[in-house]
Amino acid sequence: MAVADVVILSGAGRYADxxxxxxxxxxxxxGLASDAGLTVRVADDPDAALAVLDDGVRIVVVNAGDPEGRPPASAERVVEAAAAxxxxxxxxxxxxxxxxxxxxLRDYPAYERAVGARWVRDVSWHPPIGETRVHLVGDHAVAEGLVDFTVFDERYTGLRLLGTIEPIAEHExxxxxxxxxxxxxxxxxRLVYDALGHDDRSYESAGHRELVTRALGWLAEATSASR
Structure with a gap:
């Protein structure tokens, strides 16, 4: 079986909420990844999918929730996944x-370092879900040629930043x-963090779909260059 270009770690089991x-x-x-010409596999067990991550996978999409307070994965599985x-x-x-x-993915320090931020309970927050304006900022390749757009979504705010980030979009x-x-x-x-995407209404926004598509393209370019 051919290796998928993109593996989506989807929130199920201890990563559901x-x-x-x-x-x-x-x-x-x-659908966005497929439309961009990438092959895709959706994995409902993030720990197991990481543990068998193939060298041919170009992009990992993390679309999963907080496992805190849930039964942990086995120690052996966590070690395998962290090493992969x-x-x-x-x-x-x-x-x-x-x-x-x-x-x-709280069991994986390398993931936290890559993202450069964490949701901190009782510190991080979001305004009520609703329609909002997304402002493109900076000169990153992902944002090049894109314009501000509206989206119906939650906007995560007050994350604890753990490193330097290169901003692509902001909300007010x-x-x-x-x-x-x-x-x-x-x-x-390479990593892109997108605080949008609460539910499928987020992907009804043409601007948000284009932003995600551009992010996938930028991520895929890096993995192509490394081979």
Missing amino acids: PWHPFAETSDALA LDRALQRGIGILAMHAAAAS QDGTRHPLVWARESGRS
Whole structure:
């Protein structure tokens, strides 16, 4: 069986929660990746999928929730998955982390370092879900040629930043701009974090779909260059 270009780690099992319809949003993300010419596999067991991550996988999409308080994966599985993720980051891989991914994969320090931020309970927050304006900022390749757009979504705010980020988009709340989408690079690997994507209404926005598509393209370019 051919190796998929993109593996989507979808929130199920200990990565499910009552708020996010991960199956629907993972399906929307799979459609965008497929439309971009990438082959896709959706995995409902993120730990197991990481543990067998093939060297041919170009992009890992994390679309999963917070496992805190849930029964843990086996210690052996976590060790296997952590080692596979470390190898992938060293060889060069793209990571697209969506929305609740800021609170996910807590057993994997390399993932947290790659994202450069964490959702912190009782500190991080979001305004009520609704229509909002997304402001493109900076001169990153993902944002090149894109314009501000509206989307119906939650906007994660007050994440704990753990490193330097290259901003791509912001949102405004109570007169203050907050980072919403950013990029990071480490060695041969690249990451885009997108705080949008609460439910499938987010992907009804043409602007958001284009942003995600551009992010996938930028991530795929890096993995092509590393081979």
